[in-house]
Amino acid sequence: MQNPNVQRYAVLVCGTIVMLVLGLIYAWSIFVAPLEAEFGWTRSETATTFSISMVMWSCGMLSCGWLMNRFPPRSCFAMGIALIACGFILSSNVTELWQLYIFYGVFCGFGTGLCYNLWTSVVFAHFSDGTGFAGGVLLMGFGMGAMVLGSAVSLLIASPVGWRGAFAILAALAVMLAAVSMHFLRMPDQKAPAKPKANAVETGVTLTGGQMLRSPSFWTFALWRVLVMGGAAAVIAQTAPIMASIGADVAFCSAAVGALSIGNGCGRPIVGTAYDRIGRDRTLVALAVAGIAIGVALVAAYVAQSILLLAVALFFEGVLYGGYATVNTTFIKTTYGQAHVAYDFMAYRLLAFGSMRDAIQATCSEL
Numbered sequence: 001m002q003n004p005n006v007q008r009y010a011v012l013v014c015g016t017i018v019m020l021v022l023g024l025i026y027a028w029s030i031f032v033a034p035l036e037a038e039f040g041w042t043r044s045e046t047a048t049t050f051s052i053s054m055v056m057w058s059c060g061m062l063s064c065g066w067l068m069n070r071f072p073p074r075s076c077f078a079m080g081i082a083l084i085a086c087g088f089i090l091s092s093n094v095t096e097l098w099q100l101y102i103f104y105g106v107f108c109g110f111g112t113g114l115c116y117n118l119w120t121s122v123v124f125a126h127f128s129d130g131t132g133f134a135g136g137v138l139l140m141g142f143g144m145g146a147m148v149l150g151s152a153v154s155l156l157i158a159s160p161v162g163w164r165g166a167f168a169i170l171a172a173l174a175v176m177l178a179a180v181s182m183h184f185l186r187m188p189d190q191k192a193p194a195k196p197k198a199n200a201v202e203t204g205v206t207l208t209g210g211q212m213l214r215s216p217s218f219w220t221f222a223l224w225r226v227l228v229m230g231g232a233a234a235v236i237a238q239t240a241p242i243m244a245s246i247g248a249d250v251a252f253c254s255a256a257v258g259a260l261s262i263g264n265g266c267g268r269p270i271v272g273t274a275y276d277r278i279g280r281d282r283t284l285v286a287l288a289v290a291g292i293a294i295g296v297a298l299v300a301a302y303v304a305q306s307i308l309l310l311a312v313a314l315f316f317e318g319v320l321y322g323g324y325a326t327v328n329t330t331f332i333k334t335t336y337g338q339a340h341v342a343y344d345f346m347a348y349r350l351l352a353f354g355s356m357r358d359a360i361q362a363t364c365s366e367l
Contacts (some may be wrong), residue, residue: 005187007126008126008127008188010184011122011123011126011184011185011186012123012126012134012137012138013187014180014181014183014184015119015120015122015123015138015141015142015184016113016137016138016141017141017177017181018119018141018148018177018181019116019119019138019139019141019142019145019356020141020142020144020145020148020174021145021149021174021177022058022112022115022116022140022142023142023143023144023145023146023149024145024146024149024150024153024170025053025057025108025109025112025145025146025147026146027145027149027150027153028049028050028053028104029050030150030153030154030157031157031163031166031167032046032047033273034157034162034163035100035163038163038195039095039097041097045097046100048101048105049100049101049105050102050105050178050246051105052101052105052108052109053104053105053106053108053109053112055109056105056106056109056110056113057109057110057113057116058113059109059110060080060109060110060111060112060113060115060116061113061114061116061117062112062113063110063113063114064076064113064117064118064121065117067114068118068121069077073118073122073185073186074182074185074186074303076114076118077115077118077178077181077182077185078120078178078182079111079114080110080111080112080114080115080118081111081174081175081177081178082111082114083107083108083110083111083114084107084108084111084112084115084171084174085171085172085174086103086107086176087103087107087108087111087167087171087320088103088104088105088167088170088171088174089105089167089168089171090103090107091103091108091166091167092094092163092164092165092166092168092336093164096326097337100112104193116142118185119138119185120135120138120239120329122185122186122187122259123135123138124329124333125187125188126188128305130276131271131272131275131330131334132271132273132274132275132276132283132326132327132330132334133269133272133276134272135268135326135329135330135333136268136269136270136271136272136273136323136330137268137269137271137272137277137328139268139272139322139325139326139329140265140266140268140269140322143264143265143268143322144261144265145249147258147261147265153166153170156169159220168231169305171190175357177222191197206336206337207336207337207344210334211336212344215336217335218335218336221284221331221335224284224288225324225328227288228287228288228291228324229321229324230234231291231295232291232317232320232321232324234318235298235314239253239256239257239314240261241362242302242310242314243256243307243310243314246302246305246306246307246310247305247307248307252307252311255311256311256314256315259314259315259318260314260315260317260318261318262318263314263315263316263317263319263321263322264314264317264318264321264325265322266319266322266324267318267319267320267321267322267323267326268322268323268325268326270319270323271283271287271319271320271321271322271323271324271326271327272284272323272326272330274323275326275327275330277332280331280334280335283327284327287320287323287324287327290316290320291320294313294316294317294320297309297312297313298313298314298317332344
């Protein structure tokens, strides 16, 4: 019999690779220019595609809880990958805007949400003694998908393959990924659960999504999230304009944005590990304090017109923002239990903050 510890790390590695590919959903902007050039569509029309995909991503996450209660993980994964592959291959043949909305927006968005929630739930089941670390590594893969694989997709689009060929290749990649990773997608042996560490943050409580939403701790966390992430999100969205406003050239602005993205990815496993080691409450306090300190550094750099200090502060802002993403999922699992984690993730996302928020932000970022 395979060593359980080896097995769970194999699941984590495989899940991270899957998340890397799923993260391509955020690389939509790569396809915008060639589509607009060929069909004459406006930016608001193409931006709607991404908005639809974000709404359907949330719907796919929500459906995962229901599907996992009725079908084994591999069947759920097959459904999600089938939608993604069909969405990409059909997108490669679009001639009308509405087709893009359905094939990329609905099919790819829903399938990505389903697979995202599925792999998160399965990996978390294997890591009751290291939920923060596992969640951080997974989300690092998802967050860096657009940056790492997006460059390869850009090269494909610029080559004779074109955007149609790029969509077709992504469909083939999704199918091959499913064939390789299907073997690793399994829940752990319940007869031999991982022994939690002495400082583990598991509460032992098991709540459904509805019970979670009636819990005071959930809304306290929701308030924390709004306060610490709101300002960070606003700064990150305007990184390049802020750098340019104090005299940075285009190359330096691009480098700063890239450094922020790297910080975002690296911050996820770093903060996740801290969550496991020092506990939930201390991690939340530390992130809030660090957020205030970096905010002060950003203001000081802007007032002093220091390009270098601003770039460094933005990098650490990225580290923190990546950490926030890890805490979001890890908090839900460790506080409200594994039994209903797929439902809880989506209840948290839909009802506390709303999938429409992502759609609005997505549209604004593309305009």
